[in-house]
Amino acid sequence: MAATIKDVARRAKVSVASVSRLVNGTGNVRPKSAERIRRAIEELGFRPNAVGRSLKMASTRAIGVVVPSISNPVFADALAGINEEIRAAGYNLMLTVTDYDAANEASAVGALMGHQVDGLILTVADPDDCASLDMLERAGVPYVLVYNQPGGKSRATISVDNVAAGGEVARTLAAFGHRSLGMISGSFEASDRARARQAGFVDETVASGLHAPVICEVDFIDGDIEQVIAGLYRSDGKTPTALFCSNDLLAISVIGALRRCNLKVPEDVSVIGFDGISAGTHLSPTLTTVVQPSREMGRLAASQLLGHLNGQEAPHTTLLPHHLRLGESAGQAPQPVPADLQDNSQPVQKRNLAR
Amino acid sequence: MAATIKDVARRAKVSVASVSRLVNGTGNVRPKSAERIRRAIEELGFRPNAVGRSLKMASTRAIGVVVPSISNPVFADALAGINEEIRAAGYNLMLTVTDYDAANEASAVGALMGHQVDGLILTVADPDDCASLDMLERAGVPYVLVYNQPGGKSRATISVDNVAAGGEVARTLAAFGHRSLGMISGSFEASDRARARQAGFVDETVASGLHAPVICEVDFIDGDIEQVIAGLYRSDGKTPTALFCSNDLLAISVIGALRRCNLKVPEDVSVIGFDGISAGTHLSPTLTTVVQPSREMGRLAASQLLGHLNGQEAPHTTLLPHHLRLGESAGQAPQPVPADLQDNSQPVQKRNLAR
DNA sequence: ATTGCAAAAGTAAACGTTTACAAAGCCCAC
DNA sequence: GTGGGCTTTGTAAACGTTTACTTTTGCAAT
Incomplete structure (x- = not known):
């Protein structure tokens, strides 16, 4: 035809x-x-016909992208940056969203390799133990990670310094006078970012002279979060006056849950998120959060990858600067209950409600 | 290798x-x-090697997707639905985001056709006058529109009834006692949805016995919107006590702008959006909006397209049900100023600040 | 042992390009 | 008009598959 x-x-x-x-x-x-x-x-x-050409040229001029979600603006923004850069260079984009499922991750990478994409940009659950990345490595297909922060293996990645950022959050909350901190995190298994942020947060909390924060790992379901919050604040012990959430979407849900538990943000509880999604600035209270330059991260990942495909140096790990955007959701710690000022030292509790 | x-x-x-x-x-x-x-x-x-196979088989098992934006959750959600359906069927996704630029639209479709995608799913600026769709038609490449609502030409599309929905918004506001309505809309040129919503809104406003609403077409820049709002409410005449925004993102910006102009939502001004993005429910006030089943729309578009590729009937225009989600951003009209009750009839004004 | 037949295996062409190589054409200087 | 050199053109072989068609194989019945 x-x-x-x-x-x-x-x-x-x-x-x-x-x-x-x-x-x-x-x-x-x-x-x-x-x-x-x-x-x-x-x-x-x-x-x-690009297929004929690709066959002969051994290059499809297509880049594969694999992200866990697209409804989370943090990935949508990075994708926008990738799209921009890639299209300007005349490449096409093959997208797969994995829904945070490791099996999808592997099959997506497999499919993309089969389609002979020239390179990949991806955010995986665990860059230190990842079948798909090993496959790429073995096959010699160039790739760049975004958001991930591999600990052991050396893998090119574009991210912020999640550990440092987690630490800053802890210090900021301590400076606000909070003495009892907590963290609500998404699945650690599905997110090395969450792990890194937690590590930094815990370390700096302790370094600030506070005892270790309560850590709650939650599923991403609103009802579930509400239950966790209710549970946390029903207990008689020393409950956190400030919560660090591993990402903004979670922080927004947590603020909603707190409100439904009749806790005022930030009067009763301060909340800090992570990502800097733009919705945060339209909320009331506006969200205090660690801002990552998502779109720029996507752009940079793409441009490093494309550069490499054109014979320039291989992509290399790059930490972009983040910053804490102060909003209304975090503020001074509430006045302590006068009756009981001394520290009735309570052990760290870890609640895990994820699947 | x-x-x-x-x-x-x-x-x-x-x-x-x-x-x-x-x-x-x-x-x-x-x-x-x-x-x-x-x-x-x-x-x-x-x-x-899928390229070799595609060449021989004359099918790439890839679907092209073209959307104006990915940072707008409405498209991200539809894309999530498309991804889900398409991957389950073993197809791959080639994505392009056009940033609302018609030139990008055409070149994206061209590139996708060159890559021999088996079909496309797209949201275009104007389905009734669209070079890219004509190209597809001429080449016989199957496609389905999402969100678009072609007036003249018959083109398969998945959407809600934007005109009816716009009408419902008008009637709802009238029922709340509002007597002077306004609409803040994104670029009419870049969105047939905005045009359809406006049409329904205006018609039903008039049918409800009110005079025609003020229509403001705005650029998507926060400062710009603030200026429009300030201009609108600085004028001495009869200013709208309720604003219909052509989409949720815009509504959120408008609420912010109103707040900065010292107008309370909903006490002074009611605001209704369109799309039903989930962020709306986390706002304060929560957003009153027309909810579209975005993810389902994406899924349906994909499944109709895939069905057609497998020999079933061609995609056909489908209107999915929408509904008005009542939030806190819209409520009873404020009590009229007692001094001056009669209608000092003011002509419809059309402000156009778009590019 | 033959024969017949179904099942398995192989051969080679085709899909739409690009490109090395060879051939031809052009133009100019002599 | 001939030769030389440069530009333009054409031919055909790849690239990695699938598949129609042909050939071979294995096996059972005679």
């Missing part, structure tokens, strides 16, 4: 080679023939 | 045909050879 280069050649009375040369601007063709070819292309509505 | 079917054949001492037959489960192969082939595949890490 669709016209091929042969059809064009026949109609223009030249060889396919000449058509190819004209179309790709490689090699000269006499003006007279060029004109005939152009007309034939026009008349036939010829459009070069 | 990567092993091909020939390498496998050689190593397993069979012909490429047998390998192909085994891999695709088409045709029989003796258990003994099958075993040898499987081992060869394993040892070589062979993975069929």
Whole structure:
């Protein structure tokens, strides 16, 4: 049905080679023939078949992208950056979203490799133990991670310093006078970011002279979160006056849950998120959060990858600067209950309600 | 570098045909050879090259998706639905986001056609006058629109009834006692949805016995919106006590702008959005909005397209049900200023600040 | 042992490109 | 008009598959 280069050649009375040369601007063709070819292309509505070309050229000019979610603006923003950069370079984007499922992750990477993408940009659950990355490595397919922060293996990645950022949150809350901190985190298994943020947060909490924070790992279901919050604040012991949430979406849910538990943010409890999604600035109270330059991270990942494909240096791990955006959701610690000021030291509790 | 079917054949001492037959489960192969082939595949890490296959099969098993934005959750959600459906069917997704730029739209569709995607799902600026859709039509590439609502030409599309929904918003506000309505809309040129919603809104406003609403078309820049709001409420005349925004993102910005102009939502001004993005329920005040089943719309678009590719009936226009989600951002009209009750009839004003 | 037949295996062409190489054409200087 | 050199053109072989068609094989019945 669709016209091929042969059809064009026949109609223009030249060889396919000449058509190819004209179309790709490689090699000269006499003006007279060029004109005939152009007309034939026009008349036939010829459009070069990228599949044929890819086969011969061993390059599809397509980049694979694998992210856990697209409804989380943090990934959507990075993707916007990737799209921008990649399209400017004339590449195409093959996207897969895994829904935080490791099996999907592997099959997605497999499919993308099968489609012969020239490189991949991905956020995986655990970059230190990841079948798909090993596959890529073995096959020699270039890739860059975004958001991930591998500990052991050296893998090119674009991220912020999650540990340092977690630490800053702890110090900020301590400076606000909070003495009892907590962290509500998404699945540690599905997110090395959450682990890193927690590590930094815990370390700096302790370094600030406070006892270790309560850590709650939650599923991403609103009811579930509400239960955790209710449980946390029903207990008689020393309950946290400030909560660090491993990401903004979670922080927003937590604020909702707190409100439904009749706790005021930030009067009773301060909440700090992570990511800096733009919705946070429209909330009331506005969200205090660690801002990552998501779109820029996507752009950078793409440009490093594309650069590498064009013979420049291989992608290398880059930590972009983050910053704490102060909003209304975090503030001074509430006045301590006068009756009981001394520290009735309570052990760290770890509640795990994830699956 | 990567092993091909020939390498496998050689190593397993069979012909490429047998390998192909085994891999695709088409045709029989003796258990003994099958075993040898499987081992060869394993040892070589062979993975069929989809480009070669696509060339021969004239099908890439890839679906192209073109959306104006990915940072708007409404598109992200639809995309999530598309991804889900498409991956379950073993297809891949080629994504382009156009940033609401018609030139990008055309080039994206061109690139996708060049890559020989089997079909496309897209949201375009104007489905009634769209070069890219005409191209697809001419080339016979199957496609489905999402969110668009073509007026003239018959084009398969999945959407809600934007006109009816706009009308409901008008009636709802009238029922709340509002007598002077306004609409803040994104670019009409870049969104047929906005036009349809406006049409329904205006018609029903008038049908409810009110005079025609003020219509403001705005650029998507926060400062710009603030200026429009300030301008609107600085004027001495009868200013709207309720604003319909053509989408939720815009509504959120408008609420922010109103707040900065010292107008209370909903006490002074009611605001209703469109889309039903989940962030709306976490806002304060929670957003009153027309909810579209975005994810389901994506799923449906994908399943109709895939069905068609597998020989079932062609995609057909489907209107999915929407509903008005009542939030706190819209409520009873404020008590009219007692001094001046009569209608000092003011003409419809149209402010256009878009580019 | 032959024969017949079904099942398995192999051969080679095709899909739409690009490009090395060879051939031809053009132009100019002599 | 001939030769030389440069530009333009054409031919054909890849790239990695699938599959129609042909050939071989295995096996059972005679």
